[in-house]
Amino acid sequence: xxxxxxxxxxxxxxxxNSQDNRCTSDVIYQVRQHQYFVTKEGYSEHxxxxxxxxxxxxxxxxxxxxxxxxxxxxxxxETCSDWVAKNHENELNDGRDIRELFIEKFNLSEDIEDFxxxxxxxxxxxxxxxxxxxxxxxxxxAIASRYHESAEVFTYGISLYFTKETAQLRNWIESLTEKQGx
Numbered sequence: 239x240x241x242x243x244x245x246x247x248x249x250x251x252x253x254x255n256s257q258d259n260r261c262t263s264d265v266i267y268q269v270r271q272h273q274y275f276v277t278k279e280g281y282s283e284h285x286x287x288x289x290x291x292x293x294x295x296x297x298x299x300x301x302x303x304x305x306x307x308x309x310x311x312x313x314x315x316e317t318c319s320d321w322v323a324k325n326h327e328n329e330l331n332d333g334r335d336i337r338e339l340f341i342e343k344f345n346l347s348e349d350i351e352d353f354x355x356x357x358x359x360x361x362x363x364x365x366x367x368x369x370x371x372x373x374x375x376x377x378x379x380a381i382a383s384r385y386h387e388s389a390e391v392f393t394y395g396i397s398l399y400f401t402k403e404t405a406q407l408r409n410w411i412e413s414l415t416e417k418q419g420x
Contacts, residue, residue, distance in 0.1 A: 243414060247414060248414055248415060250373055250374055250411055251411050251412055251413070251414035251415040252415045253374040253375075253376050254373065254374055254408070254412040255412060255415055255416065255417045257374060257375045257376070258375070259395070260395040262395050262396070262397045263397050263398075263399055264397055264398035264399060264405040264408055264409065265396065265397060265398075266371060266372065266373055266395070266396060266398055266404075266408060267371070267372045267377070267378035267393050267394065267396075268368050268369075268370065268378065268393065268394050268395075268396060269368070269369045269370040269371075269372070269381045269385075269391055269392075269393055270366045270367060270368055270369060270391065270393070270394050271366070271369055271385075271390055271391045271392075272364050272365075272366060272390045273364070273365055273366075273367050274362045274363065274364055274365075275362065275363050275365065276361065276362060276363075277361050277362065277363040278361060279359075279361040281363075282363045283361045283362065283363060284299065284362055284363055284364035285297060285298040285299035285300075285364075286298045286347065286359055286361050286362060287359075287360050287362055288306060288346065288350060288357055288359055288360075289357070289358045289360065290313065290314075290356060290357050290358070295309050296309070296346065298346070298347070303346050304341060306346055307340060307341045307344055307346070308341075310340075310344075310353075310357070311337055311340060311341075314353060314356050314357065317352070317353055317354075317356055318336070318340050318344075319336050321340065321344065321349065322336050322339045322340050322343070324352075325343065325349075326343055347359075369381075369391065373408055373411060375393065375395070378393040379393055
């Protein structure tokens with residue numbers, strides 16, 4: 239009894255034979271997403287965020303420090319003035335502007351501790367979560383395109399080196415058609 243191969247397997251084989259394997263043995267593709275979790279400062283920390291009663295207002299990996307300092311000056315004016323007076327009294331006495339001194343001298347990463355309960359600094363860990371796994375890059379890209387851009391999804395090629403049975407299945411599907419360019 240001879241069974242005909244389904245068209246989708248032949249199409250999958252054609253795609254596998256024409257896609258870039260990224261110099262990876264027995265490559266498959268994953269759709270992944272960055273997810274973030276609060277962690278202890280210094281422990282697998284990817285970035286930090288600053289929050290207040292209104293929510294997050296700064297991310298150290300993507301945000302503008304100058305915008306964050308402007309925000310602090312607008313919403314925590316008294317605390318900013320106190321910080322400048324405490325840490326840069328001489329320059330303030332020389333006629334320098336509080337706003338200018340704060341923007342120039344304030345270090346968001348270290349000096350934020352002086353804001354006590356007004357502002358929280360949270361260390362954030364980034365992990366990558368696998369959303370889907372595909373035999374072909376075309377399918378992975380199609381799935382990734384269905385997510386909203388704010389989901390931060392991306393495709394990633396991985397090797398099936400340690401999964402011999404799955405690698406054999408992948409290689410069998412790939413062998414159903416000939417390599418492109420041969």
